[in-house]
Amino acid sequence: MEIAFDLTIMTLLVVTIVYATSLNKKLNLIRNHRAELKSNIxxxxxxxxxxxxxxKDLQNQGEKIAKDINNNIAKARTVADEIDFxxxxTNKKIMELKEEIDSESARGEYKKEVRGFEARKLGREAARKPIYNFNNLETFVEEEEVYGGSLAEAELVKALRDKQYKDALAS
Structure with missing residues (x-):
């Protein structure tokens, strides 16, 4: 019986030695690949x-684009307000002219004034000066009147448009 017990212990010791050798090989393999694992990490x-x-760069660019869009929207709203004004x-002036023509035609003075009106219209068209030319579109200011105003108002409007044009080119 002692021999059987000794044989069992020897067998278990041999199995333990084989298992320890196998584990040692696996640990050596892990140690050898440690540098590779570190470089991967x-x-x-x-x-x-x-x-x-x-x-972060995309967020910054998105914020910049949003700011530019908001600035363009603000400029567009300003232009829309100016156009509405x-x-x-223009509609007010048209209504005034229509009322004037209607009242003059009712008095029989229409035919005399038509010639005078046409002469003034031709004189105004001849007095137009181009402010600037942008993509073959010209903006004109009349010498005598701008939107029913004086020459001083015309010069003021011209100066404002020139500044807006320069600002638009700068941005």
Whole structure:
């Protein structure tokens, strides 16, 4: 019986030695690839840092684009307000002229004034000066009147348009 017990212990010791040798080989393999694992972890960290930086850059660019869009919207609203103002002034002037023509035609003075009106119209068209030419579109200011105003108002409107034009080119 003692021999059987000794044989069992010897067998278990041999199995333990074989298992320890196998584990030692696997641990050596892991130790040998430790540098490779470290480089993989470092490259993953670098990639994560680059992705974080790219996301921040995209956020900054998005904010800049949103700011530019808001500025353009504000400019467009200003232009729309100016156009509405000009349209209302034009409509008012048209109504005044229509009332004047209707009252003059009712009095029988229409035919005399038509010739005078046409002469003034031709004189105004001849007095127009181009302010600037942008994409083959010309904006004119009349010498005598701008929207029913004086020459001083015409010069003021011209100066404002020149400034807006320069500001638009600068931005």
């Amino acid at each position: 470092e490259s993953f960290y670098d990639a994560t840092e680059k992705a974080t930086k790219a996301v 000009l349209l209302s002034r």
